[in-house]
Amino acid sequence: MDFFEVVNPHVSELTKNEHLLFDYVVKNLNEIKNKSIREVADDCFVSTTTFLRFVRKIGFSGYSEFTTVIKYTILNQKKEEKVSPFVVSQKDYREEYLKNINESVRVIDKNSLITVGAYLKKKPIIYLFAKGMNKQLMQYAKYLFVAAGFLVVFPEDQSMRAVVQKQIKSDDLVFILTYQGKDEEWIRLMQRLKNTAHPLLVSITGADNNVVQNMSDINFYMFTDELFLNKMEITSHVSMLAILELILYQYLDNAEEGEYHLVFK
Known part of the structure; x- marks a missing residue:
């Protein structure tokens, strides 16, 4: 237990x-x-x-x-991380990989997407929080939102996160990426923000019920297969990236005409 x-x-x-x-x-x-x-x-x-x-x-x-x-x-x-029971053919894995992405996108709650998109129209300061391999995803997310004209803050180490969290205000937007959803630092961060400024807390987690998911104002969840290689996690988090992109696209879809020069090729 x-x-x-x-x-x-x-x-x-x-x-x-x-x-x-x-x-x-x-x-x-x-x-x-x-x-x-x-x-x-x-x-x-x-x-x-x-x-x-x-x-x-x-x-x-x-x-x-x-x-x-x-x-x-x-x-x-x-305890030592368990070895992943990943013993399927490449063909089977490709099929499961695509199923996970498709399912993660399919189950996105449209109302939640609209709510975050509407909040972005207020041009909040965006704070990004992530660790480990999720930091690379957040770098890309920062690039996307900065390109859309947002002020984005992404503290990458714990000491900077401790400083930055004190600057967050009620009209800001906070994104937290964590697959397991039970990281103690994120729980403490969310607890502090809920008891002080209480910005909009948006998390992207795994589909299993977890603390971060329950503490969020809005949660988007993803499906994936947990994989480890030489005791290092290589679980695909590409669905998190897809969700972040869809959030931005939702905002752009409702932007005022002429506000962005968006070209589809």
């Missing part, structure tokens, strides 16, 4: 104060796993009754199950 899988369905139901408790828990999983409920409650400046009520609200029967699942989650995260 994974901690984030348990809490996912309940995150959207939390009050502002409970979100603060959740934020503390996510940031301090390693410390909490060995503490008593009284110690954790003291650290959060709440009563043990309040903290126990919170633990039950996020899906646990009690504090014992809460810490047990945290220990299991941390232990599981430290």
